[in-house]
Each structure stands twice: as structure tokens, then as C-alpha cells.
Amino acid sequence: MRDKYDIVIVGAGPAGSTTARFAAYAGASVLMLEKDRDIGIPVRCAEGASDAGLRAVLQNIDERWIENRISDVFFHSPGGKMVELQFKQIGYILNRKIFDYDLAQMAAKEGVEVLTKAYVNDLVRENDKIAGVKFAHMGKNFSVRAKLVVGADGVESRIGRWAGIKTQTKMRDMETCAQYTVHDVNLTGDHLHLFFSSKIAPQGYLWIFPKGGGRANIGLGISGDAAAKKAPVCYLNEFMAERFPHASVLNSVAGGVPCDHTLKTIVLDGLMLVGDAAHQVNPVSGGGIVPALVAGQIAGQVAGRAIHNGDVSAKSLQDYPKRWHKAEGRNHQIFYKLKNYINRLTDEELEGIAEAGLKVPLEKRSMITLFKAALVQKPALVLDAIKVFT
């Protein structure tokens, strides 16, 4: 490790590793710091991603990343109705332990230096300018200088805060989650299952993502507001006791997802935020893998060029938020309104939507079908819906 790099990246998840890879490819010297002892562990994720989404950034999809292929989803209503929808494209359940590891290694192959067990605890400033980071590693304190600092530090997003950006997630937008990876003989079939009900997962949903061979990620996320009354893990334990009382729990994790639109500010002089740290998450699904890859590619390219041009000012980095907005950010703004709409649906309205959805033959059913049914259920929200699609 040197004491000076062009770029220091904090966090080695998909966002950090992808930014690092593209910046190094463009010729920048890059150090990537990860606070955990292992990249990709623990997996705080349901591990779902679409084939098309991954291919937008990754040319080759490695078979080792894929635990299962998914082609349809069953929506479960509060009263127990099941509405099947078929995907237009293939979905994957990934093995993120391998996936994240490989993304970091792809960065390393471009010359990125990676260090784990490196807990970043402050920014270095010189003449009021961001000039690197301070971190603790194996009981010692270090300071490393960099022209550009990238905060890919996930839901905590402290790098941005230290730089003066208000990165805190509002309680109602923080989906707080608990998940078990389980084995159960009754977990057959390769379908996604999503449960919508105020009793199972208020202001959120419960998911079953099958990994094949009787294994699945079963978890749920509810808004921070809803969690004030009862913790996510309590909802999950109740669901498991009722549906899979004999399941073996192979792994349990908790975590938070900023189901928000992208932060207004994601670049400053000498600073970029990427991934969950920038709230680059699909607010409806809570999916963050593909957004992290897309943002990381753009951020890495822009960072690499800024280093090459010798100008890391916010103005020089503006291309990143601009291109991100066009690629995904503007969709996330729409999805954010849609999420707020969905979270306001009552159990009766959800039931009505399921009923209407079931009347449409499977081959003609789509998300639009369900949304039309939702409008009938809640005409008072037609105005909000118009805002969603305009």
C-alpha cells in the first residue's frame, strides 16, 4: 500500500468494485477499502437480479454466480389469493458471496489495490479540500491521500455526511429487513413469491426467492415507520412458524435498504457517492445490484477521465449524475411515487386488485393489468397515478 492514490474507494460491494474497475481501466491508480474481513460476506441481500440488468454492465455472466433461474412470480394477497405473472426476461437468484468476490477480483485485475478489515473513520482535508481518508486496520491508524474519494459505503453513507451531504434516509423510506436462508422439503418449484399484507409485512413485502434444491431466501422489508410498532424479525418469525415450522435456518441476516430516489447531490469537489450510499436503489423492489453496477460503470468512467484531465471539481464530475439520471435515476423518481402509492393500499384494496388480476388470462396478464386494477380500487389516487406515468 502506498500513501497516495488518484482515487480511494470506500466499500467493496458491487458499486465500489465496479467504480474501481472502470476508473483503473481508464488509467487511474485506485485503492479500495472494505471494512469487513471478507468481500461479499455477510450477504445482506435477497440476491435477485435480471439477466438484462446484469448484461448492461457485465459482458459475461459466469455460471458460478447463478443459483437459480426464475421465469415467473406469484403475488399473494392478504386473503391468500395467488396471482401469477410471467417474466418477459430471465431473472437470476445470485450467489453474492461468489459474485461480489469476482467483481472485486475483476477490479484487482485492472490494477486496483484492495484492502479488507479497513474501517474508514474520517476524511483527510487539506486547505478545506477533501484530500483522502483515515482508517483503522488491524489495530493501527492509517491516513491515505487521494485526489478523489468515492463513498460506496452502503446504507450507512457516512463518507457523504462527513463531506457535508445530507445522506440520512427518512424513516418512512428506510425499508428495514430480516432474512433467513433456509432449507425446507416443502420449498419446491422455481417461482418467486411475494406477499403483500399489512399483517405479514406492513408498508413493504415478504419474499421467497428459491435457490433450488429446497433452499430459499425468505425475508421481508417494512418501512422504518412500520417497524416502530414491531420489529421485522418478529414478522418473519411469525411467518416462518405458520408456513415453514420445520425449516432449517442456514443463515440469518438483517439490513436496511434506502427505498428512495437518488440523493440530490452525489458529487462534490473531490467526492463521489455511488450505490446504496447515493440511494441508487429501485424504490419499489428494493433491488440495488443492477443500479449499483450501472452507477459504478458511469462513476468509474467519469472519475477516470477527471483524473486524466487533472480536474476533480464537482463541475468536472457532473457528467456522472447527468448520465445516471438518464440511465436509471429518472425511472427511480417515478418508481418512488409508485412505492408511496403501493404502501398506501389497504388490505381490502390489495384483495380487489388480486381479484381483478385473476380475471385476466395468464398470457395477457402484466404489471399494467395489476396497475389498472389498482386504479379501480383506489380512484381517489388516479391523480397520483397520472403523476407516476407522466
Place this chain on the structure above:
Amino acid sequence: MKQLFFDKIAYDRQVCDFCGTCVGVCPQDAIELTEADFTITERCTLCKNCVRVCPLRALEFIDER
């Protein structure tokens, strides 16, 4: 249980998953979290966001009435 910040908030290391969700909703950036330690600094204004958002209820607000 480790009691923090003038004994108002209790932290249970046995329950905590070190996920950082509490850090993400803290309006004061008052939480320092590593697998080795959890600290709430004097910047805390006792808004209780961290207690309410915790997926596992590893934090508890101590009401002393």
C-alpha cells in the same frame, strides 16, 4: 446489555447484526458501529430513530418513569 448515552439507550451485542441500518437513519451521525464496538456519541438527541428502525431490536430505549 451495554447501556449508552446517560443510560437512555441499551445495546445488545448478542442480538446486533452490525447491519448499519441505525446509522443510515441517524440524523446526527451519532453512531459509531464496528463488529468490535457500538457507541452513541454526545451528538445524540434521543430521537429514537435507531431504536425503532433496528430489524432485530438490538437497541432499546430505557424509559425511567
